[in-house]
Amino acid sequence: DRLLAQMREQSQLAMEEADIILFLMDGREGLNPADEEVAHMLRQVDKPVLFVVNKVDGPAQEATLGEFYALGVGEIHSIAAEHRIGTSGLVDEILGLLPDQELDDADVTETRMAIIGRPNVGKSSLVNRMLGFERVVANPTAGTTRDSVDTPFNYNQRRYVLIDTAGIRRKGRVSQKLEKYSVIQALRAMDRAHIALVVIDAEEGITDQDLTIAGYAHERGRAVILVVNKWDLVKKNNATMGDYIKDVRGAFRFLPDSPIHFVSALSGQRISKIMADVEMVSDEFNRKVPTSQLNRVLKDAEHNHQPPLYRGKRLKLFYITQTAVRPPTFVIFVNKADGVHFSYERYLMNCLRQAFGFTACPIRLKFSDREH
Template sequence: MPVVAIVGRPNVGKSTLFNRILGRRKALVEDFPGVTRDRNYAEVTRFDKPFTLIDTGGFEPQSQERLLQQMREQSQLAIEEADLIVFLLDVQQGLTPADQDVANMLRRVDKPVLYVVNKVDGDRQEQGAAEFYALGVEDIFTVSAEHGLGVNHLVAGILARLPEAPKPVTDEEVTRIAVIGRPNVGKSSLVNRLLGYERVVANPVAGTTRDSVDTAFVYNRKPYLLIDTAGIRRKGKVSQKLEKFSVVQALKAMERTDIVLMVIDAEEGVTEQDLNVAGYAHEQGRALLLVVNKWDAIEKDNQTLGRFVEKIRVTFKFLPYAPILFVSALTGQRVAKIMGEVEKVALEYNRQVGTGELNKVVEKAVSSHPPAVYHGKRLKIFYAVQVGVRPPSFVIFVSKAEGFHFSYERYLVNKIRDAFGFQGTPIRLFFRDRERK
């Protein structure tokens, strides 16, 4: 799919234009500079020619501040990835030296560039936009991203200049991986280690990642989508509207993923928030790996690992199936093992078992531990069938579904897991009354 990157100085309206073209509110928008810090990706499919749109952080060519330097690096990476670049300018601020610097840099890029002047919502602003022809360009698009004026004309210009897209990978072929966890546990650093390059801004300041950031990649000839999310904080600690929306983005990312990498800070240990987030992933039926980061910072003896594993298992008692990995995103220690585990979990998440084999396991389980008596009658299990994957889901046809206690459901799930594995994935079990003829 062709890639379009929106670049420009901070606070010229890039995120507002991103949302306007996308047709929904995905990027964070606030009335102060520096809100968007990473490249934010979205697939635009509502026009004749689909394309991937990238919203970038503000581009300050001369700034020496570390965070602004990182944002500039992200913009440069977006420009390298893009097939077409939208250079957004601000009619209210006029043509600035920084705009000149960005324009000079873009002239050295062998890619089509559309020069777009934003915040043009009247004749006076339209006349002011003429100033930007001093950049030496022939065509300038004038828009008001906030009000939608001129955006359709801009989209037509984008579509006319896009290359033909290759055959897209279907959703069924892609395994989506979301990196989830509290702020400052090292999620972005872990993403960068997994991909092998600086894909997202990694900064010791908590909350640096505010948008969910998607990256497509291939591992062992299989397509994956890696989603780096904003840190999730307890509701009481999420005060700013900006952070609240970041939490929503992270939870939405979890809803559209297949596998969750739940990142835990080894120095802080397991927290109540880790438990809540993992519980949400479990309830959503997502496969899950527990990734303990910053393991290099822990003083160890021969029993440290065992004690930590035991504590995790006791705390996450509802996740006995989740693999536990101890890594260091800082040093790269054991990070290479993560994708190997992801591959195994993905297979289990999509695993289908035969009906005959399944019923042998269920019959043996019932023989060893029959269901309870309900309203004076022994409950009966007739047969079982797998009805779905992602996660593996089973229907058990019984005499009286309402009579089965959750403890017996857990017993059957454990027996199915003992027989077939399903490592890393929850199992859904549904009791259903058998229809009488």
């Protein structure tokens, strides 16, 4: 019939265009032949597919879930969108399936910075202070959202682009849905950035959402600078900043060397110091190391701490080369790439960091098999 034809057409379009497919079914109506046909089509798709049953808001609807499991498609996500039941977990699953989009740096000469963070932490005010004029409308109402805004500017004869994810006012309180949207916006901004400035609200303290957003930046190989905003509103004594630094380092253990700035975007306090670290991190992020120097460091590292045994045989490190920047990426050729223990990998990464000054940006180290 016509409805089935429309569903078939919609599903076909999703299969061709989407990165992730959500197939939504009605928990009150139960499973119908159209669901079965579309599910059969989606089983053949080589893309992530989430099968979701909506309107599951009571025992009667929960009892029908067995029908949907009979489709044989694996996990069924039950939600009640109207009452926001189960939607948070579904969004988390979607975010985890988002594909990594590497920035094409072939024609990029400027350093791109993304200003990311939860709603109402002062992202727009920070952008305006850094640029020196009102480029983005800052509003104190939590829930200010729109697509990211790119602003090019020059600093110390270098070209930069500032990417901001905050924008126009949205009425109502900050909902969980909006919090998730802020993460999605941060992801999109990071896909086009080299450096992520993660803004934290000093008054509210560090939240799980802050850690999630910074974690995505780290996983995508972006250099991270932590900006603790609204520092002027915090009651202080001689130990306040030191204690806060300990809290930040303890929470963001995956960013042990990221610079931390305590600022007030509203008053402009300490804003100028951020760009000094941006320049430093940008230099590291774009650093190219000659192959001869890399191999001298590799030889010294191997001499000081020989590689471990793998299946009774000593690993051999043949040579190292740099294959990319933004972030700096290195490949070491070994006789058994699978035999490199993570502790020895970490040791080699620390040797590279110390030798070539990679103190505040991520580096990637890969291993490739070679017999001789």
